[in-house]
Amino acid sequence: MLFGRKKIQTEAPMPQGLIDLHCHILAGVDDGARDDEAMFDLIRLEYSCGVRHICFTPHFNPALFTPKPDKIAESFEKAKRFAEENFEGLSVSLGNEVFIRPDTVDRLREGACRPLGGTKTVLAEFHPTTSVQDIRMNTVKLLSNGFSPLIAHIERYDRLCEPEDIYELKSLGAKLQINTAAFFGDRKKLIFKLVEQGAIDVVADDRHNRERGEPNLGVCYNFVDQKFGRRAADALFIHRPMSILNISA
Ligand SMILES: [Fe+2]
Secondary structure (H helix, E strand, O other), rough: EEEEEEOOOOOHHHHHOEOOOOOOOOOOOOOOOOOHHHHHHHEEEEHHHOOEEEEOOOOEEOOOOOOHHHHHHHHHHHHHHHHHHHOOOEEEOOOEEEEEEOHHHHHHOOEEEEEEOOOOOEEEEEOOOOHHHHHHHHHHHHHOOOOOEEEHHHHHHHOOOOHHHHHHHHOOOEEEEEHHHHOOOOOOOHHHHHHHHHOOOOEOEEEEEEEEEEEOOHHHHHHHHHHHHHHHHHHHHHHHHHHHHHHOO
């Protein structure tokens, strides 16, 4: 498989028991799967890659997507039934990828958007040009209101490129998620360093469709296993996401 100009090893057997807690697979609720067939196809793909729990995280960003709670509930029930009836050992849960705005805590409290699964962890997305100060301030705000931020795809924020700023977010209590594509992008040296130092909590593929071509979780697990070792791969793809979702094997 080619991603950018990097050849990725795909011959290794697919791992098992991976956890995906950031994806846009539910049908017709955001810019992810367009319809039920696309949704079912992506669930099949996840299972074939070794994923055994999917937390669906449709965007909650009222500036771009009109919130559709009824449609989300309907799609989630279809996805859950499809998973249970067709794939042994595959479980699912529901959350949102929440675009952080001044009213986010109020929206979380009233249930307009939701943390991951039944937890208090919020998959928090910021605008790509958001300042480090804004990310820091909102991290503290979420924590002081009883929520735990998991900052989505930290490689995407233009201003968040100094390791000391990233470590400060960790020291405040934020958890950090990267996309599989981050290992092969412009900031891969920084990402490698953060992974080596144990600063990254979760890898997810932020899957919207098949066409975008990012490495799937199974391929990326094998890449991390080869480059950083089995312990790092298990932590990033299995143990830490399970801990965040408060689920067991
Ligand atoms: Fe996303």
